[in-house]
């Protein structure tokens with residue numbers, strides 16, 4: 001992931017086939033390492049005479065071993081026994097020596113997270129130190145399990161029965177992550193998993209909008225919300241495999257939508273929509289609590305490329321909004337270039353749209369209730 005910019009999911013698929021318990025442990029070690037790389041590097045650098053290259057195998061293996069000790073409380077003999085074979089025929093002596101020194105000393109047992117240095121600097125400039133400190137706390141905290149419900153009464157009854165909290169209309173938060181398939185209402189299709197932040201854009205769609213286009217729809221969290229709210233949804237995405245997941249989700253929740261496999265940039269609807277939701281592809285840095293690897297992938301170049309594409313997708317989607325209708329834009333990103341700046345640039349470059357509402361979610365929001373993913377969403381109205 002650090003070298004190739006892969007997601008955890010694709011890295012796991014590309015690796016060797018492991019038994020489920022080993023796969024879960026491997027993912028836990030990788031995730032806990034990514035949640036505290038600068039902290040682990042400080043420990044490693046404090047125990048080596050010459051700094052190990054950033055990308056060296058010795059540094060990678062030491063990070064993995066130390067994360068097991070500070071975050072997963074793996075016994076020393078076990079983590080040494082899994083680290084050394086990784087450097088057999090290579091820097092085995094060095095890794096053994098550094099690990100020995102560190103494990104004999106007092107390692108922080110603290111649940112301290114650390115954002116990659118470049119991300120901390122970027123976000124301090126954009127959002128200030130309090131948001132960065134909140135993000136460092138959040139990256140090592142297990143996020144709650146958030147469920148969106150088809151029906152508000154069912155949400156309230158579920159919260160009461162399962163010890164959850166209704167944190168918004170049709171939305172229940174469970175403090176601890178449980179196996180979702182075992183929760184009541186899974187088979188019946190009463191709810192789906194969705195972070196509270198991700199529910200904000202669909203809540204901005206005016207109640208009187210009849211025909212709604214979900215322009216980057218798969219795997220369908222927002223499509224489900226829009227359909228559950230009673231709108232007629234057209235769900236468009238260019239990825240057939242992701243649309244297969246959207247179809248399966250609609251089937252389980254027993255809701256309907258017209259599905260279109262198409263590129264936003266090539267789509268030509270027969271008639272305009274009352275509302276268009278563009279949940280644009282983005283760096284996804286707001287989802288760092290569940291996917292810490294996003295912080296290492298989102299280089300300034302990737303963010304700039306993503307922002308450029310978002311500008312084009314916004315222009316294309318704007319053309320399908322009827323006069324008086326709404327265009328809702330959303331990104332699960334903590335980069336202003338993908339959020340506030342995109343909307344400002346869109347409004348500066350054309351007439352005919354006005355900003356109706358805008359919402360930014362930063363790390364630290366509702367922290368005592370389990371927090372929220374970083375997010376940005378805005379609603380524009382097409383003037384008639």
Ligand SMILES: C[S@@+](CC[C@H](N)C(=O)[O-])C[C@H]1O[C@@H](n2cnc3c(N)ncnc32)[C@H](O)[C@@H]1O
Pocket residue numbers: 198215216217218219220221222223236237238239242262263264265279280281282
């Ligand atoms: C942020 S995800 C959407 C998540 C979805 N709205 C949900 O709530 O479950 C972005 C989606 O945009 C799709 N996408 C990216 N570029 C596209 C394009 N040019 N045309 C159509 N879909 C695109 C991707 O396949 C991906 O499914």
